[in-house]
Amino acid sequence: MGIDKIGLSRFERGLSMMGFEKVDVMLQEMNVSLAEYELVINHFVPDFQEEFLFEVEEADFAQDEKKLKALYKEAKESGFSYLALAVKSRFEKLTLSEINFVVKLLTEVTSWGYFELSIAYFVLDNLDTLTIQSLMSNFEQKNQNYFGIYKYRRRIFQIFYRALVILSSRGEKELSQQILKMIEKPNRAGIDLYLEVLHKMAIGFYNYSFVDENEGLAEIRNGLAIFDLLGQEKLKDFYGRRNKHFLNKIL
Numbered sequence: 696m697g698i699d700k701i702g703l704s705r706f707e708r709g710l711s712m713m714g715f716e717k718v719d720v721m722l723q724e725m726n727v728s729l730a731e732y733e734l735v736i737n738h739f740v741p742d743f744q745e746e747f748l749f750e751v752e753e754a755d756f757a758q759d760e761k762k763l764k765a766l767y768k769e770a771k772e773s774g775f776s777y778l779a780l781a782v783k784s785r786f787e788k789l790t791l792s793e794i795n796f797v798v799k800l801l802t803e804v805t806s807w808g809y810f811e812l813s814i815a816y817f818v819l820d821n822l823d824t825l826t827i828q829s830l831m832s833n834f835e836q837k838n839q840n841y842f843g844i845y846k847y848r849r850r851i852f853q854i855f856y857r858a859l860v861i862l863s864s865r866g867e868k869e870l871s872q873q874i875l876k877m878i879e880k881p882n883r884a885g886i887d888l889y890l891e892v893l894h895k896m897a898i899g900f901y902n903y904s905f906v907d908e909n910e911g912l913a914e915i916r917n918g919l920a921i922f923d924l925l926g927q928e929k930l931k932d933f934y935g936r937r938n939k940h941f942l943n944k945i946l
Contacts, residue, residue, distance in 0.1 A: 747778055748813045755785045755817075756933045777810075781817040789821045798826055807837045812850040819857050827858055828870055835877060845887075852878070852890050856897040863897075863904040864941040871901055889930075892918045896934065900941065915942070 747770070754762035763786045770779035777800060780793050789797070797818050804811055815830065822830070834854070841847035855878050862871045878894070896918035903911025915938055922931035 744775075744778065744810055747775075748781075748810075751778075751782050751785065751817065756929050758933060758936065760786045777814050781814050784818045784821050789818065794818070794821055794826075798822070798830070801830055805837065806840075809847060809850065812838070812841075812847065812854065816850055816854050816857065819854065819861065824862065824865055824867055824870070827862065831858060831870075831874065831877075849887060849890060852887075853893065856890075856893040859897040860900045860937075860941055863900040866904060868905050871905070875901065888921075888925075892921050892930075893934075895921075896938065900938075903942070912942075 747766070751763070751766055754766060763782055767779055767782040767786075770776075770782060777797060780789060780797055783789060783793070797814060801807070801811060801815055807815070819827065838847070838851055841851060855874060859871055859874045859878070862874065878897075896915050899911045899914030899918065901911070902914060919931050919935050919938070922928075922934065
């Protein structure tokens with residue numbers, strides 16, 4: 696694995712750092728998931744931020760504005776400004792100063808973790824085209840070590856597909872093509888039916904905007920039909936509502 700015993704010992708005792716990719720390789724060799732490892736180092740207490748982000752996503756999928764507002768209040772009163780704005784962005788448009796506050800974090804952090812990825816995912820609808828272009832210009836570089844890790848890969852591709860839908864609906868063909876190139880790179884596929892449906896619908900938006908409206912619309916409707924077939928009413932309703940918003944068309 697290229698990890699010497701002395702270096703490993705120092706890392707275990709908190710005396711030195713180790714690159715994320717090496718930690719991931721080491722865990723794979725031991726057949727231990729990243730989630731299990733994180734639970735161990737947190738003394739078997741789930742990470743608060745991740746638990747909170749999970750609640751936000753669940754409330755967002757359920758379109759439960761009451762729950763979202765309660766989570767926003769909780770985060771704001773607890774002093775978690777970025778989490779508060781991530782939640783707020785799901786039920787109300789952020790102000791320019793709030794957007795700048797979040798974008799400053801995303802721009803200055805050299806390597807995004809799950810926290811930054813989630814903040815970006817939730818606020819993306821609020822960003823103008825130039826800001827999305829700026830963030831996506833070095834998006835791969837900031838996340839290059841995470842594509843092989845399930846929860847990170849899912850969030851990364853959620854961002855890819857959300858950005859593609861937004862940019863396509865705005866008529867930004869060149870920027871949309873850049874996102875497509877990132878998505879279609881080799882060795883990025885994984886077995887995740889949810890992401891496959893998002894992929895189908897995002898490509899549908901691209902085709903609807905730049906290739907053939909009927910073909911694109913059919914792909915978008917097929918994506919919603921898969922959610923329906925799988926009994927995922929919450930996801931079908933959530934994405935149906937989003938698709939209608941960005942297409943300005945009843946599906």
